[in-house]
Amino acid sequence: xxxxxxxxxxxxxxxxxxxxxxxxxxxxxxxxxxxxxxxxxxxxxxxxxxxxxxxxxxxxxxxxxxxxxxxxxxxxxxxxxxxxxxxxxxxxxxxxxxxxxxxxxxxxxxxxxxxxxxxxxxxxxxxxxxxxxxxxxxxxxxxxxxxxxxxxxxxxxxxxxxxxxxxxxxxxxxxxxxxxxxxxxxxxxxxxxxxxxxxxxxxxxxxxxxxxxxxxxxxxxxxxxxxxxxxxxxxxxxxxxxxxxxxxxxxxxxxxxxxxxxxxxxxxxxxxxxxxxxxxxxxxxxxxxxxxxxxxxxxxxxxxxxxxxxxxxxxxxxxxxxxxxxxxxxxxxxxxxxxxxxxxxxxxxxxxxxxxxxxxxxxxxxxxxxxxxxxxxxxxxxxxxxxxxxxxxxxxxxxxxxxxxxxxxxxxxxxxxxxxxxxxxxxxxxxxxxxxxxxxxxxxxxxxxxxxxxxxxxxxxxxxxxxxxxxxxxxxxxxxxxxxxxxxxxxxxxxxxxxxxxxxxxxxxxxxxxxxxxxxxxxxxxxxxxx
Amino acid sequence: xxxxxxxxxxxxxxxxxxxxxxxxxxxxxxxxxxxxxxxxxxxxxxxxxxxxxxxxxxxxxxxxxxxxxxxxxxxxxxxxxxxxxxxxxxxxxxxxxxxxxxxxxxxxxxxxxxxxxxxxxxxxxxxxxxxxxxxxxxxxxxxxxxxxxxxxxxxxxxxxxxxxxxxxxxxxxxxxxxxxxxxxxxxxxxxxxxxxxxxxxxxxxxxxxxxxxxxxxxxxxxxxxxxxxxxxxxxxxxxxxxxxxxxxxxxxxxxxxxxxxxxxxxxxxxxxxxxxxxxxxxxxxxxxxxxxxxxxxxxxxxxxxxxxxxxxxx
Numbered sequence: 001x002x003x004x005x006x007x008x009x010x011x012x013x014x015x016x017x018x019x020x021x022x023x024x025x026x027x028x029x030x031x032x033x034x035x036x037x038x039x040x041x042x043x044x045x046x047x048x049x050x051x052x053x054x055x056x057x058x059x060x061x062x063x064x065x066x067x068x069x070x071x072x073x074x075x076x077x078x079x080x081x082x083x084x085x086x087x088x089x090x091x092x093x094x095x096x097x098x099x100x101x102x103x104x105x106x107x108x109x110x111x112x113x114x115x116x117x118x119x120x121x122x123x124x125x126x127x128x129x130x131x132x133x134x135x136x137x138x139x140x141x142x143x144x145x146x147x148x149x150x151x152x153x154x155x156x157x158x159x160x161x162x163x164x165x166x167x168x169x170x171x172x173x174x175x176x177x178x179x180x181x182x183x184x185x186x187x188x189x190x191x192x193x194x195x196x197x198x199x200x201x202x203x204x205x206x207x208x209x210x211x212x213x214x215x216x217x218x219x220x221x222x223x224x225x226x227x228x229x230x231x232x233x234x235x236x237x238x239x240x241x242x243x244x245x246x247x248x249x250x251x252x253x254x255x256x257x258x259x260x261x262x263x264x265x266x267x268x269x270x271x272x273x274x275x276x277x278x279x280x281x282x283x284x285x286x287x288x289x290x291x292x293x294x295x296x297x298x299x300x301x302x303x304x305x306x307x308x309x310x311x312x313x314x315x316x317x318x319x320x321x322x323x324x325x326x327x328x329x330x331x332x333x334x335x336x337x338x339x340x341x342x343x344x345x346x347x348x349x350x351x352x353x354x355x356x357x358x359x360x361x362x363x364x365x366x367x368x369x370x371x372x373x374x375x376x377x378x379x380x381x382x383x384x385x386x387x388x389x390x391x392x393x394x395x396x397x398x399x400x401x402x403x404x405x406x407x408x409x410x411x412x413x414x415x416x417x418x419x420x421x422x423x424x425x426x427x428x429x430x431x432x433x434x435x436x437x438x439x440x441x442x443x444x445x446x447x448x449x450x451x452x453x454x455x456x457x458x459x460x461x462x463x464x465x466x467x468x469x470x471x472x473x474x475x476x477x478x479x480x481x482x483x484x485x486x487x488x489x490x491x492x493x494x495x496x497x498x499x500x501x502x503x504x505x506x507x508x509x510x511x512x513x514x515x516x517x518x519x520x521x522x523x524x525x526x527x528x529x530x531x
Numbered sequence: 532x533x534x535x536x537x538x539x540x541x542x543x544x545x546x547x548x549x550x551x552x553x554x555x556x557x558x559x560x561x562x563x564x565x566x567x568x569x570x571x572x573x574x575x576x577x578x579x580x581x582x583x584x585x586x587x588x589x590x591x592x593x594x595x596x597x598x599x600x601x602x603x604x605x606x607x608x609x610x611x612x613x614x615x616x617x618x619x620x621x622x623x624x625x626x627x628x629x630x631x632x633x634x635x636x637x638x639x640x641x642x643x644x645x646x647x648x649x650x651x652x653x654x655x656x657x658x659x660x661x662x663x664x665x666x667x668x669x670x671x672x673x674x675x676x677x678x679x680x681x682x683x684x685x686x687x688x689x690x691x692x693x694x695x696x697x698x699x700x701x702x703x704x705x706x707x708x709x710x711x712x713x714x715x716x717x718x719x720x721x722x723x724x725x726x727x728x729x730x731x732x733x734x735x736x737x738x739x740x741x742x743x744x745x746x747x748x749x750x751x752x753x754x755x756x757x758x759x760x761x762x763x764x765x766x767x768x769x770x771x772x773x774x775x776x777x778x779x780x781x782x783x784x785x786x787x788x789x790x791x792x793x794x795x796x797x798x799x800x801x802x803x804x805x806x807x808x809x810x811x812x813x814x815x816x817x818x819x820x821x822x823x824x825x826x827x828x829x830x831x832x833x834x835x836x837x838x839x840x841x842x843x844x845x
Contacts, residue, residue, distance in 0.1 A: 038798075039798070042617065049572075049573030049574075049575060050569060050572040050573040050616055050617075050618075051572075051616055051617040051618065054574055123584055124584070124588075126580055126581075126584070127575050127576060127578055127580060127581040127584075199790075200624070200627055200628070200790065201628060201631075201790025201791075201794065201795065202700070202701065202790050225700070225788070226788065226790070227699065227788050228785055228788075228794060228797075228798055229785050229786060229788075231683065231786075232698070232699055232785070232786055232787070232788055235686050235690065235691065235698045235699070236698055236699055236788075238691060239690050239691060239694070239697075239698050241697065241698060241699065241700070405563065406567075406568070407563035407564050407565075407567055407568065407803065408563065410564065410567045410577070411564065426576055430576065434576060435576075438576060438578055441578055441579055442579075443577070443578070443579045443582070444577075444578075518574070
């Protein structure tokens with residue numbers, strides 16, 4: 001008997017400690033849009049990084065200018081801007097009808113206070129070139145703000161469009177010492193949503209910002225449930241526990257999405273290209289130091305087959321490092337067509353001899369063998385690597401698959417121990433400027449892949465020039481030279497353009513895609529009209 | 532008895548120290564760099580400066596022995612550092628999530644006992660008969676089926692097809708049924724088989740024969756003599772099940788979106804959040820060791836033979 005009592009007591013203690021939490025239920029006629037994300041956001045701070053989730057920051061905080069899917073920059077909190085002829089002074093005219101959700105007016109003083117709060121933590125943000133370039137911030141008049149740079153840095157507007165760190169918190173919510181890095185009490189922005197509640201491990205709750213200057217969200221509330229697992233998310237969607245699946249990698253697996261696409265009652269959509277799924281090919285290492293081998297690789301891989309078989313046709317095929325909708329990237333470069341015979345001819349010509357009856361080619365006794373590196377536990381990358389291996393084998397190239405843990409994989413990217421390695425681009429609005437800027441740094445796979453090129457020094461000089469170019473035409477020419485060289489030297493094997501996918505249950509409609517993967521315009525979503 | 536308990540408690544610090552050193556070294560054995568994971572989560576391009584700044588911020592730039600000693604010194608003061616990912620104190624976060632896990636684990640333990648004991652008795656009473664075969668079949672499936680697979684099957688059946696139970700979340704007793712059952716299934720299968728075996732063993736004992744000879748009713752023989760003796764191994768097993776169940780919730784919590792330490796730990800492992808992994812392992816070790824100790828004490832209390840044997844030794 002004592003035993004039974006003991007167990008009962010232990011259980012009772014467990015239950016009491018537990019205390020069952022309730023998911024918020026909308027009061028009365030309040031409408032709620034339910035979405036999910038793998039992690040909580042916590043109290044959103046526009047000027048900090050993890051654990052503040054970028055998608056949530058974009059719900060609450062807004063930029064001066066916004067990036068569009070076609071690569072253009074459009075006015076947002078700033079209605080207009082002027083750039084001085086030397087490219088160093090940016091003068092922004094602010095919208096006059098904007099208020100923070102606590103009623104504080106959005107004006108030049110608020111902009112300056114936020115810039116200064118970011119600059120107070122210079123080291124944390126120095127990864128962003130614009131931060132290092134800022135010389136002065138200045139309130140010209142109530143609705144005019146001036147930014148002075150140390151040098152002409154043309155991507156300034158692109159960096160201002162980023163989700164962080166240069167978005168705006170209400171001056172009333174900035175701590176008295178002006179420093180937001182040690183935490184803030186409340187998240188108050190100008191965006192379409194305001195944060196209401198956050199429960200660790202369960203959900204983040206937002207309400208419509210009644211003071212929003214733009215089009216008001218149709219839903220009263222936005223509930224973001226914490227669901228880390230993609231399969232669980234799919235089940236939650238199918239059982240109606242969430243209304244919407246939306247996002248890039250990790251929201252939903254490709255095969256689940258393909259299944260949802262087949263369901264007629266569910267709306268599904270695929271975004272425009274948002275980044276590139278690409279492998280870097282190492283020009284600094286044998287045998288890929290041979291241009292013929294790199295070109296042969298580009299001709300030997302059947303990209304469309306990979307997309308159809310492994311990616312369920314969800315991603316458009318990529319022939320260049322950047323998608324044509326990336327600024328300056330539409331250079332009309334000629335694709336490397338899938339042509340195994342041409343690949344074989346290139347290799348024959350370069351002296352890589354295939355033994356009679358097929359098999360691995362050799363030259364001067366050296367086998368044509370390279371290491372193809374991927375993250376071991378990413379099933380999709382592994383499957384793609386296996387197809388590439390088979391395609392290369394067909395033309396006599398032996399690709400040895402190396403699947404490792406993410407960190408070990410990243411360190412290979414950094415020190416160049418690879419023949420080919422997965423190396424996705426960073427996506428808008430980091431492209432092309434931030435991505436090409438990083439090609440000059442030895443710790444990047446791009447640098448490692450390019451370091452064997454005879455014109456690497458020249459390439460780096462062009463990149464340095466393009467970032468400070470003031471003349472639009474000169475900039476276009478430099479980008480043409482950079483992208484053409486990279487393409488002709490075949491140091492990349494672009495496979496496809498990464499996209500976001502969305503699936504909506506029949507109770508909602510008008511789901512639209514943002515220009516970058518971190519900006520999800522849920523304010524456009526409406527309750528479905530009766531059918 | 533008191534000296535025995537004290538001795539066991541004194542062994543606890545060396546165990547915890549050993550475990551923390553081992554975990555610390557294992558984590559740092561690979562070519563892993565949490566700074567890169569931190570940047571990936573923060574979506575900061577991993578430039579050289581950014582990696583260096585992140586390593587500095589996370590304290591990863593210092594030599595290993597210094598890192599460990601600093602961690603140990605702080606841990607002695609119950610400061611387990613800040614999570615690399617959430618930047619909040621690790622202990623606070625773990626304790627925030629712990630009640631949900633204890634609740635799920637408690638429910639799973641309750642299910643284990645409530646289902647396995649009747650099954651075990653039923654099987655033993657009908658040795659090699661149909662009930663025994665049925666229980667054998669259940670146990671075979673229970674021990675072989677991975678709990679996450681079972682979890683998804685349950686969701687498919689009860690949420691997707693039948694729509695009876697919520698697929699995830701922590702919203703009431705109904706949200707607990709499936710995760711608790713999925714976590715408990717293996718333990719209850721083992722338990723049922725074990726109870727069957729020990730019941731059969733106990734019924735072969737002489738005192739059971741004597742009880743029958745004394746003309747006691749079958750009900751009293753089985754209930755008072757066979758079952759009570761057979762329950763002892765179950766007590767030991769329960770101690771292990773508690774560990775198993777809490778370990779099992781690691782995966783289960785991820786599937787059912789249950790906001791407990793298991794889910795927190797799994798994402799910490801995924802993101803190489805060293806301080807969280809270290810603190811979590813210690814917490815689990817502590818729970819495991821204390822459960823075993825509690826079982827040993829309970830065992831002594833329940834079984835006069837052991838109690839007397841120990842007192843004779845002490």
